[in-house]
Amino acid sequence: MTKTYRNIYIPERTEIKEKLYLTGDVCLFRVESERPFEYNPGQFFMVSLWGAGEVPISVASLSNKRREIEFCIRRAGKVTSAIHELQEGNFLWIRGPYGKAFPLEYAIGRDVLIVGGGIGLAPLRPVLQWGLQNKNSIKKISLLYGARTPEDIIFKEDLQEWAEKGINVVLTVDRPGDGWDGNIGLVTTLWHKAEIDFKDAVSFICGPEVMIKAAIKDLFFFGMPEERIITTLEAHMKCGVGKCGHCYNGEKYICTDGPVFTYKEIKEFNLL
Ligand SMILES: Cc1cc2nc3c(=O)[nH]c(=O)nc-3n(C[C@H](O)[C@H](O)[C@H](O)COP(=O)(O)OP(=O)(O)OC[C@H]3O[C@@H](n4cnc5c(N)ncnc54)[C@H](O)[C@@H]3O)c2cc1C
Ligand code: FES
Missing domain, CATH: 2.40.30.10 (Translation factors)
Known part of the structure; x- marks a missing residue:
């Protein structure tokens, strides 16, 4: 045969x-x-x-x-x-x-905090869609999303729909334009608007490296366990399947060991 x-x-x-x-x-x-x-x-x-x-x-x-x-x-x-x-x-x-996916099972029975910056909202969008489908098994979903300007906010229609369906959507921009009366500044200045129990929540984070670094440190400081602070890491890739070594970082291949990592792994393998 x-x-x-x-x-x-x-x-x-x-x-x-x-x-x-x-x-x-x-x-x-x-x-x-x-x-x-x-x-x-x-x-x-x-x-x-x-x-x-x-x-x-x-x-x-x-x-x-x-x-x-x-x-x-x-x-x-x-x-x-x-x-x-x-x-x-x-x-x-x-x-x-x-690559590895977000461990969505960590969200069951907990508050979920989603933190996105810029294009980083794209990989988080299916997490939010999944959250809505599984709303009854999750306590509360909060989304903190930051963009450079109001014009750079992506998925505007989805953001509105998610807010209408009960997700706590908090937006911020670095540089407001005319007509913006919302939050201004980094997403990490908005923790008080998350309205979740940090100690019993899980966070899914994606955005620029500088945002990720600040967010994971703050969340750990607020008492979120390091294995429940979960983010994606970027790297230059060629093969995507752990063969070429382009994405090797510390002791991990971002393509096959990641791109999703917990803060625990990030610390242990010095990935950021
Ligand atoms: C796991 C993973 C998921 C991604 N998901 C998305 C996504 O959903 N949407 C999206 O728009 N982009 C995503 N990216 C980034 C995207 O792959 C790069 O923007 C793309 O490879 C750039 O290729 P290019 O030929 O257009 O630009 P190039 O000419 O190769 O580069 C343009 C600029 O971008 C920088 N750059 C290129 N690749 C990367 C990278 N991987 N990390 C950081 N900087 C880079 C270069 O250094 C250069 O400054 C992802 C990257 C990874 C690793
Ligand atoms: S991209 Fe080739 S090993 Fe990760």
């Missing part, structure tokens, strides 16, 4: 069904794959375009049976700029899902 196997480096084709600009440089791509993929919040795919290259991108949606995946992509450099040129009906290539 001939054995068939899938070459992990060969990407699979997806078709862009919807392309939606969320801000001037952040775009949501809803793609449809030829076979169903199962993935969990916090995991990522290597997303590629022939002739341009391949980049790691987190899943921005919950896995569903409709073969759809959403990616929220910020135009950063060569590959992401080329992807932004694509239109609905064009093909995007993916391999994955890779």
Whole structure:
């Protein structure tokens, strides 16, 4: 009998069904794959375009049976700029899902604090979607989200919907524009608005490194156990599957041991 196997480096084709600009440089791509993929919040795919290259991108949606995946992509450099040129009906290539997901089971029976900065809200979006689906098993969900300016806030419609559905949504910006009467300053100045029991909560964090560092230290100081302070870490990646060493940091491969880590692991392996 001939054995068939899938070459992990060969990407699979997806078709862009919807392309939606969320801000001037952040775009949501809803793609449809030829076979169903199962993935969990916090995991990522290597997303590629022939002739341009391949980049790691987190899943921005919950896995569903409709073969759809959403990616929220910020135009950063060569590959992401080329992807932004694509239109609905064009093909995007993916391999994955890779990496460890957020341990959502820690949220059961507890308060959940979600802390996001900038494009970091994208990997947290499916955590919030999951939280709403499992609302009855979770005490309270609070989202603290910071962006540079009001124009840089992504997923504005989702934020409104989440607030309407009972999530405590707290927004802040670094630089307010005309008409902004909300919070100004770093997300880490808003802990008093989280309205959760820090000692019995779990936090899921994603954003710029400087925000992550400040957030995890504050949450630990407030009494949140270090194994329940959970964040994603970024690294330059090539293979995504623990072979090339590009993402090696301390004693860990960010692609396979992460990208989701607890503060306990971050301290133990000196990852930040
Ligand atoms: C696990 C993981 C998940 C990610 N999820 C998302 C996502 O959901 N949406 C999104 O827009 N981006 C995400 N990123 C970041 C994204 O992969 C990079 O922006 C992308 O690789 C840049 O490629 P480029 O060719 O467009 O830019 P390049 O020309 O390669 O780089 C442009 C600039 O971005 C910096 N850069 C490139 N890659 C990284 C990186 N991995 N970490 C930090 N800085 C980097 C470069 O140093 C340079 O300054 C994720 C990264 C990782 C590791
Ligand atoms: S990206 Fe190759 S080992 Fe992690």
